[in-house]
Amino acid sequence: MKVLTLNFLTCAVRACKSSSDSFPLHPKDAELASDDVEVNPQLLVNLLPRLDWKALRTTSAELGFPQLPEQPPTIEELQADEKTLKDLHSLLMETNLMEGKLVCGHCGHEYAVREGIPNFLLPSHLV
Amino acid sequence: MAEKLDYLIRFSQSHETFRLPEIQALAVIEGVDLEVVSYSLESPFCIVRLTSEDAARKLIRRSILAMAIHELWGHGPDLSAVHAQVKFNTPHLWAQYLEVSFKFTIDSYQGSRSAQEKVDIINSFAYLGFAGPIKMRGADQEFILFEDWIFNSTPLGIPDPKHFYFGRYLGTGARDLPKKLDLKKRRYISTTSMDAELALVTANLALAAPGKIMYDPFCGTGSFPIACAQFGAVAFGSDIDGRSIRGDEKKKTLRGNFEQYGLVGCLGGVFTADLTNTPIRKAALRYDGDGVTGRVFDGIVCDPPYGVREGLRVLGVRDPEKCPWVITKGKEMYKQADFIPPRKPYGFLAMLDDILQFSAQTLVDNGRVSFWMPTANDEDQEMPVPAHPYLETLSVCTQVFNKWSRRLITYRRIPDAEVDPEAMKAYEANKAVGKTADELNPFRKAYFEGFQTPPTPATPPN
Numbered sequence: 167m168k169v170l171t172l173n174f175l176t177c178a179v180r181a182c183k184s185s186s187d188s189f190p191l192h193p194k195d196a197e198l199a200s201d202d203v204e205v206n207p208q209l210l211v212n213l214l215p216r217l218d219w220k221a222l223r224t225t226s227a228e229l230g231f232p233q234l235p236e237q238p239p240t241i242e243e244l245q246a247d248e249k250t251l252k253d254l255h256s257l258l259m260e261t262n263l264m265e266g267k268l269v270c271g272h273c274g275h276e277y278a279v280r281e282g283i284p285n286f287l288l289p290s291h292l293v
Numbered sequence: 294m295a296e297k298l299d300y301l302i303r304f305s306q307s308h309e310t311f312r313l314p315e316i317q318a319l320a321v322i323e324g325v326d327l328e329v330v331s332y333s334l335e336s337p338f339c340i341v342r343l344t345s346e347d348a349a350r351k352l353i354r355r356s357i358l359a360m361a362i363h364e365l366w367g368h369g370p371d372l373s374a375v376h377a378q379v380k381f382n383t384p385h386l387w388a389q390y391l392e393v394s395f396k397f398t399i400d401s402y403q404g405s406r407s408a409q410e411k412v413d414i415i416n417s418f419a420y421l422g423f424a425g426p427i428k429m430r431g432a433d434q435e436f437i438l439f440e441d442w443i444f445n446s447t448p449l450g451i452p453d454p455k456h457f458y459f460g461r462y463l464g465t466g467a468r469d470l471p472k473k474l475d476l477k478k479r480r481y482i483s484t485t486s487m488d489a490e491l492a493l494v495t496a497n498l499a500l501a502a503p504g505k506i507m508y509d510p511f512c513g514t515g516s517f518p519i520a521c522a523q524f525g526a527v528a529f530g531s532d533i534d535g536r537s538i539r540g541d542e543k544k545k546t547l548r549g550n551f552e553q554y555g556l557v558g559c560l561g562g563v564f565t566a567d568l569t570n571t572p573i574r575k576a577a578l579r580y581d582g583d584g585v586t587g588r589v590f591d592g593i594v595c596d597p598p599y600g601v602r603e604g605l606r607v608l609g610v611r612d613p614e615k616c617p618w619v620i621t622k623g624k625e626m627y628k629q630a631d632f633i634p635p636r637k638p639y640g641f642l643a644m645l646d647d648i649l650q651f652s653a654q655t656l657v658d659n660g661r662v663s664f665w666m667p668t669a670n671d672e673d674q675e676m677p678v679p680a681h682p683y684l685e686t687l688s689v690c691t692q693v694f695n696k697w698s699r700r701l702i703t704y705r706r707i708p709d710a711e712v713d714p715e716a717m718k719a720y721e722a723n724k725a726v727g728k729t730a731d732e733l734n735p736f737r738k739a740y741f742e743g744f745q746t747p748p749t750p751a752t753p754p755n
Contacts (some may be wrong), residue, residue, distance in 0.1 A: 171529065171562030174589050178572040189574060203558035208504035210525065215504075215585040217655070218574075259527075259558075277572075278630065282548070283538055286531075286566035287634045289623035293570050293608045 172225050172259040173217055177270035178277075178286045180293070190221040191268035191277065193228055199282075205255045211241055213258070216281050232256055240246045298382070299330055301365040301460045302348045303400070303439065304358055309334040311494050312358045314688035314703065316341075318498045323351040337402055338441055338458055339383060340365060349463050351552040355524065357493045363437060363460030375438075375457045380420070393425045396432035404442030404454055414438060417461075428745035435462035448700060449685040467493075474519060480553050481545035483514050483537060485603050487596050487665075491692070491701075492520040498688065498703045499525040499592035499663040506561065507592045508655075510568045510648070513537045515547040517594045522551065522559035526591070533606065533636070535565035567640070569607040570646055575654035577702070578683060578717070582709040584658035593652050593662040597644055599669075600737040606636035614628055628672070640733035641666075645679045649704070653683035656706035661687070663703040667736050669744050670698055676736060683709075683715040697736075 172190055182188035219238040226234050230255075239250055268277040268284055275292070277284050303314050313332055316339075320327035325348045330340040343349050346364060353362040366386075367378030370408030398417050399406060406414070415438075425433075440454035466728040474489035476482050487495070495517060501507050503525030509517040512530025514537055521528040521557055530547070532538055540546035551560045566572055590648045598605045610619050619635050645666060662684065668676045670693065684704035691700050731738045 167562035167564065168560075170527075171514060174574055175564075175572045176574045178566065178570045180570070206504060212504050212591075216589050231386075242497070242596070252593070276628070281539065282562075283535065283540065284564045286537055286564055286570070286572040287533070287535075288567075288570055288608055289627035289634050290608070290610045290613070290620045290628075291624050 167263050167279070167284060168226065169229065169261045169263060170213070172263070172268075173222055173258075175268070175286075177269070177272060177275060177285075178288055179273055180273060182270055182272045182275075185271055185272040187272035188270050189218070190225050192271060193263060194267040194269050194276070196229060196279075197264045197268035198229065199264045200260050201262060203250065203255070203259045205239060206259075207245065210244060210251060210254055211257075214238060214241055216243060227259055229261070229263075231261075265271070299340050299342050299365045300463070301363045301368075301439070301458050302341060302353065303360045303363070303735055304337040304339060305360055306337045306693065308358055308491070308690070309490075311498075311690040311692075311701065312344055313339075314690055315356060315358050315494055315497050315618075316352065317356055317688075318500060318703075319352055321675040322355070322497075322500050322502050323348075325352045327352065336441060338439060338456070340368075346463060351577075353424075353464050353466050354608065355497060357468065357471060357490055357497065359466040360468060361465045362463050363458075364463055365458060365460045368456065370456055371453070372414065375459050376417065376420075379459060380417075387421055387423075390421075390423055390434055391425065393433040394428040394431075395423055395425055395434045395436060397436050397438075398428055398441065399438045399737060401454070402442060403444050404440055404446050436460070436652070437462060443742055462749075470523060474523065476516075480549050481514055481538045481540050481547070481557055482516075485596070485598075486514050487516040489516070489520070492516045493523065494661050495594050495701060496520040496526075498663045498690075498701065499594045501528075501592055501594075505591035506589060507594060508573075508590045509569070509595045510566075510593070510594045510651070511597050512547070512563060514540070515550050515563070516747040517596070518547075518560070518563075519550055519554065519556065521592070521594065522556040523554065525559065527559050527561045529561040529590075530563045531566040531568075531571075532563075533565070533567045533608075537564065537598070538563050561713070567608045568644070570652060571651065571653060573651075574744045575651070578653055578709075580709050580714060584708055588655050588657045588660075590655050591657060591660045593648075593656065594664070595648065596665040597641075598647065599667045599740075600638075601736045601740050605639050605641055605734065607639040607644075608634055609637045610635050611637040638733055641736060642676075642679070643733070646681075647679035649679060651683055653681055653706060658706060658708045661703055663701060665699050665701050667740075669736070669739050671744055672698055674735075674739050674744065680720075680721050683707060683712055697740065719734070 177188035223234045264282045266279050330338040349362045365574040366383045367375045369375050438460040441456040442454045471490035501521035501524040505526040507521040507526045508529045511534050518528035518530045538547045551557045685707050688704045691698050
């Protein structure tokens with residue numbers, strides 16, 4: 167699972183949907199792997215307005231990546247600055263979460279990640 | 294002399310109802326201004342008006358159901374009409390082809406010609422004056438005379454086709470892709486994997502393209518995500534059954550399929566999840582959004598379980614009062630690695646509503662959702678096309694089987710400002726409920742009853 171995915175995922179428990187603490191999920195005991203993926207500037211430009219930048223900063227810090235700037239780059243800045251583009255690409259598209267857990271900051275539910283596949287199924291008392 | 298030439302698309306004569314929606318979707322993807330001049334489900338020939346030769350090649354390059362596109366020089370019900378049009382419309386084009394190597398062929402749809410007849414027909418075009426070398430392979434230019442014969446012409450003794458088209462070849466579609474992604478050669482598939490050709494058509498209809506984000510909430514072994522990735526999109530998938538994603542955890546896995554085709558870079562992520570309890574972040578539906586914020590996908594493609602071959606279940610317990618111990622046990626055990634959460638049957642129509650609601654909440658403006666649903670062939674038992682106030686129905690394509698059909702329905706997420714709040718209120722007031730698999734799923738019920746029409750009261754003989 168690419169790190170990008172983490173920016174799309176919240177806690178699946180219905181009661182947590184309204185809480186801002188349920189997003190992003192926090193990786194725990196994370197094992198990372200890296201793929202070699204060709205940079206696609208068009209993809210990053212499309213993605214930029216859809217990313218929750220604050221959540222991405224949290225995720226990036228928690229996974230031990232260098233701190234992202236407080237404000238997201240504008241589309242023009244992203245297109246002009248090859249380093250930002252490459253760094254973002256490497257974090258979002260090349261880094262994979264392989265093993266570990268994703269923890270909800272609101273209810274504390276832990277979703278196990280095995281071989282890059284997190285499991286979001288819930289027991290009956292939580293659906 | 295005509296200013297602008299028309300172009301001729303030669304389709305394959307299969308999946309007829311999918312062909313035009315596919316071409317129209319490709320026109321959107323490639324930014325081509327498309328005007329359809331003539332098209333019929335019964336014919337593989339379609340005339341379109343485009344701005345340039347380059348636009349024609351672009352329009353067709355990703356098409357799964359179109360074989361090729363040609364610059365149309367003339368057409369008519371007999372050869373003399375074709376000659377008249379060619380002589381009237383195209384003399385200004387002839388000069389550039391006088392010296393180049395060329396090839397001249399006849400493509401007879403539902404008919405055939407003897408070698409001598411072919412030579413005679415080709416020679417009737419001698420006035421074009423092409424003097425370059427004839428090359429059957431690798432010619433610079435290819436000219437084709439298409440013949441549209443009536444079905445079964447030979448036994449019926451019909452001597453001539455009903456229509457002729459003459460054109461210069463420009464480019465082919467992507468008819469090789471279904472072979473590349475052929476299920477027979479794929480490492481890992483299951484009983485309900487979508488065949489490569491229709492998965493690719495689905496990806497086209499949902500506008501999968503480089504730089505886009507696509508999602509399949511019922512991905513199984515990954516047929517749709519693979520098709521989307523083949524067109525350059527980053528594909529995400531989830532399934533309530535994690536086993537279908539993991540496979541044998543060695544080579545036969547969803548990721549293994551991406552590796553087989555060299556598409557791993559386009560595999561965004563897959564996870565085990567239930568659409569009714571999805572972990573995907575969703576934006577609340579509103580009437581004044583900016584079209585992007587809070588929404589993540591460009592396209593959603595799926596073939597949800599119909600509840601016939603693949604059970605339709607979601608998380609939960611069917612009757613919580615009857616079996617409270619299941620819930621209690623879940624409370625104690627759910628943190629263990631081998632815990633399997635209980636599931637209950639769910640309504641197919643409710644699931645379709647959930648897909649549409651989810652799409653409305655997660656698609657960016659003008660993003661598309663394409664999904665498959667079954668229906669009975671009998672008009673009385675036909676299932677209605679589901680609707681949602683935030684989605685515009687673009688096309689309904691049908692693949693017919695013996696007693697039932699499946700339809701590929703494509704919608705466009707309309708911008709918030711165009712949504713009618715009254716329609717949304719009326720929509721929310723209608724929701725279906727039920728408990729057993731049959732109650733919940735009219736298609737499943739009809740399927741197992743053999744699609745019989747309900748018995749009508751016998752009328753007494755006069």
